[in-house]
Amino acid sequence: xxxxxxxxxxxxxxxxxxxxxxxxxxxxxxxxxxxxxxxxxxxxxxxxxxxxxxxxxxxxxxxxxxxxxxxxxxxxxxxxxxxxxxxxxxxxxxxxxxxxxxxxxxxxxxxxxxxxxxxxxxxxxxxxxxxxxxxxxxxxxxxxxx
Numbered sequence: 229x230x231x232x233x234x235x236x237x238x239x240x241x242x243x244x245x246x247x248x249x250x251x252x253x254x255x256x257x258x259x260x261x262x263x264x265x266x267x268x269x270x271x272x273x274x275x276x277x278x279x280x281x282x283x284x285x286x287x288x289x290x291x292x293x294x295x296x297x298x299x300x301x302x303x304x305x306x307x308x309x310x311x312x313x314x315x316x317x318x319x320x321x322x323x324x325x326x327x328x329x330x331x332x333x334x335x336x337x338x339x340x341x342x343x344x345x346x347x348x349x350x351x352x353x354x355x356x357x358x359x360x361x362x363x364x365x366x367x368x369x370x371x372x373x374x
Contacts, residue, residue: 254281257281260284280307312334334363337368338357
């Protein structure tokens with residue numbers, strides 16, 4: 229009987245859907261109104277446990293600059309999540325790393341629109357280098373390579 233009870237407990241635990249075990253991560257994503265890859269990125273985030281509020285904007289450069297992202301390090305869109313800026317098509321694993329480690333930075337950026345990155349088409353040609361940015365004007369430093 230004890231074995232049956234343990235088996236029932238294990239099966240009950242497995243029956244709980246994974247999203248119920250973790251709260252979704254809320255994010256606000258600013259994008260160019262005509263950009264479709266940003267919508268693809270938002271869908272990718274939603275598939276990976278985020279709730280994403282997408283806001284079209286024609287002021288992306290200013291939003292990124294105000295968040296501490298230098299002009300030459302801007303990505304395709306700018307997102308805010310749990311007090312950090314995430315600029316560009318940053319893979320979800322790197323965002324989770326940022327949120328777990330909670331470094332003293334403004335956020336992270338994957339400059340440009342690299343092929344094969346989340347939300348972009350094509351094949352990944354080389355590892356993605358994600359940079360840490362600050363609001364004090366310090367030079368960005370490599371945060372992760374994926």
